[in-house]
Amino acid sequence: MINIKENISLKPYHTFGMDINTRYLVEYDSVEELRSLLISPIIKDNIYIHIGGGSNLLFTKEYCGVVLHSRIVDMVVEEHEDSVLIKVGAGVVWDDFVAYTVSNNWYGAENLSYIPGEVGASAVQNVGAYGVEAKDIINRVYAIDVETGAERIFKQDECLYGYRSSIFKTQLKGQYIITYVEYRLSKTPCHKLEYGNLKTMLGDDITLQNIRNSIIEIRKQKLPDPNELGSAGSFFINPVVDVTCFHTLKQEYPDIVSYPLNEDKVKLSAAWLIDKAGWHGKRVGGAAVYHKQCLVLINENNAIPADVIELASQIQKSVYEKYGVEITPEVNYI
Ligand code: EPU
Numbered sequence: 001m002i003n004i005k006e007n008i009s010l011k012p013y014h015t016f017g018m019d020i021n022t023r024y025l026v027e028y029d030s031v032e033e034l035r036s037l038l039i040s041p042i043i044k045d046n047i048y049i050h051i052g053g054g055s056n057l058l059f060t061k062e063y064c065g066v067v068l069h070s071r072i073v074d075m076v077v078e079e080h081e082d083s084v085l086i087k088v089g090a091g092v093v094w095d096d097f098v099a100y101t102v103s104n105n106w107y108g109a110e111n112l113s114y115i116p117g118e119v120g121a122s123a124v125q126n127v128g129a130y131g132v133e134a135k136d137i138i139n140r141v142y143a144i145d146v147e148t149g150a151e152r153i154f155k156q157d158e159c160l161y162g163y164r165s166s167i168f169k170t171q172l173k174g175q176y177i178i179t180y181v182e183y184r185l186s187k188t189p190c191h192k193l194e195y196g197n198l199k200t201m202l203g204d205d206i207t208l209q210n211i212r213n214s215i216i217e218i219r220k221q222k223l224p225d226p227n228e229l230g231s232a233g234s235f236f237i238n239p240v241v242d243v244t245c246f247h248t249l250k251q252e253y254p255d256i257v258s259y260p261l262n263e264d265k266v267k268l269s270a271a272w273l274i275d276k277a278g279w280h281g282k283r284v285g286g287a288a289v290y291h292k293q294c295l296v297l298i299n300e301n302n303a304i305p306a307d308v309i310e311l312a313s314q315i316q317k318s319v320y321e322k323y324g325v326e327i328t329p330e331v332n333y334i
Contacts, residue, residue, distance in 0.1 A: 003027045014054030017230030022063040029071045035149045052121030060305045087182045090120025102208045106185035108137040113215040120178040124168040126161045131195040135161035139184040143176035222293045230299030236270045236327045271295040284311040
């Protein structure tokens with residue numbers, strides 16, 4: 001059923017937890033309903049934005065159009081000898097999907113446990129954690145062309161996945177709405193445990209459920225629970241710099257945290273840059289740098305969007321002045 005609400009607060013629809021209104025909130029349950037909405041006056045006569053779990057958004061002011069949200073939540077499983085294909089509705093909560101794969105002993109999604117958000121957005125954003133990215137398990141992405149209503153099925157390599165990036169954020173931004181994502185999971189063990197202290201935490205007890213539990217534990221230690229403290233996870237993307245720039249920085253800051261990407265490029269830890277620039281726990285108005293992970297900006301005390309915007313821009317400026325490195329927000333400003 002199509003559900004239209006007028007002049008309501010977006011507080012339950014985004015993880016920053018700010019009380020900001022939208023003119024309309026429209027939810028739909030099926031591809032047919034989405035198609036009928038796309039040709040209806042409410043969408044034709046207004047600006048609109050499609051959201052997922054709202055875990056990567058900063059509403060900067062009242063939204064004067066339509067906030068669209070998918071409630072397509074069915075799943076279809078196709079079993080093969082060594083693998084399984086699951087076609088999952090865009091509105092399924094990401095971690096419910098991960099929990100489902102783990103409970104069925106299917107490998108591939110476990111490192112992505114406890115990431116907030118929904119399935120549709122994971123394919124736009126290429127969410128990642130602990131050495132795995134959504135692109136590693138995505139097989140195909142089903143989407144609707146917003147102009148024609150026609151379905152297009154993108155093979156994984158057509159999605160042009162990169163670090164927190166895809167064709168849906170770049171060349172085709174705003175042109176398609178994702179309805180389903182098809183994942184391929186393995187029936188035989190294929191763990192990725194190289195990141196951080198994951199192996200040490202697990203010891204000899206390497207089962208899917210234990211990997212999931214350990215990751216949930218690590219995330220709970222480092223990242224705020226959106227039900228208790230508003231945030232949008234990592235606020236900035238880790239910057240990528242040239243090797244020469246990295247060597248210059250390394251001479252001045254020998255303990256700089258980095259990950260080599262290829263022969264020419266190095267990814268720097270934005271959390272480290274921010275931390276060492278003195279931002280740990282700093283505040284602007286009701287917004288603050290999270291004391292357990294400097295990459296996360298939190299709504300500590302009834303923050304308004306301007307507090308978060310000001311804090312973020314002061315951090316960007318200071319990181320640039322200290323290291324000559326630009327950090328850009330991962331969070332979308334709306
Ligand atoms: N560090 C600091 N100060 C801090 C926090 C971290 O110096 O306050 C240093 C530490 O040395 C640490 C390193 O930074 O070892 C990296 O920290 P972490 O392992 O937390 O990873 P990250 O690069 O900061 C990325 C993702 C997270 C994901 C983790 C784990 C991005 C933008 N963020 O963070 O994703 O959970 O790796 O894989 O790539 C998200 O996107 O919302 C998110 C939480």
